[in-house]
Amino acid sequence: MTVEKIDTLVVGAGQAGLAMSEHLSDCGIRHLVLERQRIAERWRSERWDSLVANGPAWHDRFPGLTFDDIDPDAFATKERIADYFAAYARHIQAPVRCGVEVRQVEKTVGRPGFTVTTSEGVIEALNVVAATGPFQRPVIPPLVPEDAGVVQLHSNAYRNPGQLPEGGVLVVGAGSSGVQIAEELARAGRRVYLSAGPHDRPPRRYRGRDFVWWLGVLGIWDHAAPRQGAEHVTIAVSGARGGETVDFRHLAAQGITLVGMTRSFSGGVMQFAPDLAENIALGDRNYLSLLDAADAYVARNGLDLPEEPAARHFGPEPDCVTHPIGELDLAAAGITTILWATGFAVDFGWLKADVLDDRGRPMHQRGVSTEPGIYFVGLPWLSRRGSSFIWGVWHDAKFVADHIATRRRYLAYEASPEHETEDA
Incomplete structure (x- = not known):
């Protein structure tokens, strides 16, 4: 069986996953975004028909792309928001693979990284970013x-x-x-x-x-x-x-x-x-x-x-x-x-790593988990009040991408021969 290898795997192609993809690309990090359905699917199929954004179009967006067909002070419909994210994925050339479900992530034994079991096979990734958002289990x-x-x-x-x-x-x-x-x-x-x-x-x-x-x-x-x-x-x-x-x-x-x-x-x-x-x-x-x-x-x-x-x-x-x-x-x-209308709970049952507390909630600091190489983006209060909002997740994703880039530099370091410790 062929095992695909990637530096960073992003799980979820909603606003959090796309924000991560943009910043990973800016850092020159090879990555893949997996989405079990369509880009921004929850906006399309898990919201009521008349829903519009709770923030105006000038605010509830990413910095790199405006809503060019509605007034900046208007409120985009849910379909328009989903279309916006699909357009953004094209805009940043995000490597999104739709129709692929991540079923399990576990630590690879004996070396850095994680083995990811998906509906389309196995992927080995040095880093995994959980970008599935806060609206997982009603x-x-x-x-x-x-x-x-x-x-x-x-x-x-x-x-x-x-x-x-x-x-x-x-x-x-x-x-x-x-x-x-x-x-x-x-x-x-x-x-x-x-x-x-x-x-x-x-x-x-x-x-x-x-x-x-x-x-x-x-x-x-x-x-x-x-x-x-x-x-x-x-x-x-x-x-x-x-x-x-x-x-x-x-x-x-x-x-x-x-x-x-x-x-x-x-x-x-x-x-x-x-x-x-x-x-x-x-x-x-x-x-x-x-x-x-x-x-x-x-x-x-x-x-x-x-x-x-x-x-x-x-x-x-x-x-x-x-x-x-x-x-x-x-x-x-x-x-x-x-x-x-009683909210949602997170569901990271697929994440078989020591990064969740006894209630199944992520243990992290600004999205950096307790297990090196596992990250979270898109959760409420990840770093600030605005973390779960469209513009807020974009800023959080930049911090996480920079952290991944820094960790890669440490992992790539090799001491010069004269400074290596000799075996006794």
């Missing part, structure tokens, strides 16, 4: 049994309202996916309940600038670690309909019933925590803190940006917040679907 809490008489699906399997059976929908999770799907269902005439936990709620725009701009000039994208307890706090932001600030009071005014965090299920009844008002208030405080920081930045730097006092005005508290629902009989409420 998480559905084991609360509601399959025989409960209600359809259950994760947000990655949702496509449009017509896909769901007739009746009401309980959406669990109030991050970007949950709020956008809940609003789409409500606009389609569905009865919707939205279970909202703790969240950050930035303004879409403030004083004429998108919130991604504010996070940039305020240095927030570069925060090296989340504040304590905020590692997995969801962010409620949307680029839908040209970009709107997520406002839970407005969602309630549209007919969506807000409830607290989903806590348990028994006898056809879902129980919710009594934390809805607290969670809404937490999001408000996050929202106002960014406005305060933006105002201070404007004053300190003398910027000519229009004041926006109306941004601080909140509407009245909806009845579902002041008189929260503690439990919901799904059948009596006409709920036929539970849509779990």
Whole structure:
């Protein structure tokens, strides 16, 4: 059996894999990118039909290629984003091989490198970069049994309202996916309940600038670690309909019933925590803190940006917040679907190296793992807050590629004969 040999193997041809390919090429490192499906496949087949990017086109891209067919302040559709990455692969002449699944990576015995078993044969690589991203295994809490008489699906399997059976929908999770799907269902005439936990709620725009701009000039994208307890706090932001600030009071005014965090299920009844008002208030405080920081930045730097006092005005508290629902009989409420917008877990079961902790999470520092030659790119907080965003992963990939180049120089070193240690 012929064994293919390569210096660096990149697993995954999404935004992380392509960013790695560009920087590896810049470093002159021979590499191969393997993708089990198509380039940026998750954007095409694991997102709902109407999804658009959560950041404007001028921001959510790589430095080397713009979106030349949409306004820089517009929000690209999911198909346009997938096409962008396919075009980027051509732009940088990335050595991508599609339709090849990586099934196992293990340390090669007795010499540097790794033996990689794929659906197309075996590859030996000196380095392996896991660029499969953070959205690997959908998480559905084991609360509601399959025989409960209600359809259950994760947000990655949702496509449009017509896909769901007739009746009401309980959406669990109030991050970007949950709020956008809940609003789409409500606009389609569905009865919707939205279970909202703790969240950050930035303004879409403030004083004429998108919130991604504010996070940039305020240095927030570069925060090296989340504040304590905020590692997995969801962010409620949307680029839908040209970009709107997520406002839970407005969602309630549209007919969506807000409830607290989903806590348990028994006898056809879902129980919710009594934390809805607290969670809404937490999001408000996050929202106002960014406005305060933006105002201070404007004053300190003398910027000519229009004041926006109306941004601080909140509407009245909806009845579902002041008189929260503690439990919901799904059948009596006409709920036929539970849509779990509850995030994802990583799945590195194919990586048979000592680089994962007891919960299966990568052990690394800025993407450099505890096993020399294994790297990670595209994970949240890999090096900073922006690490899992399109532009952020590009910068992280440069650091990892430079590390690989440096390691190659060490491995290539040979001492001159007069300095080699002689055997005793």
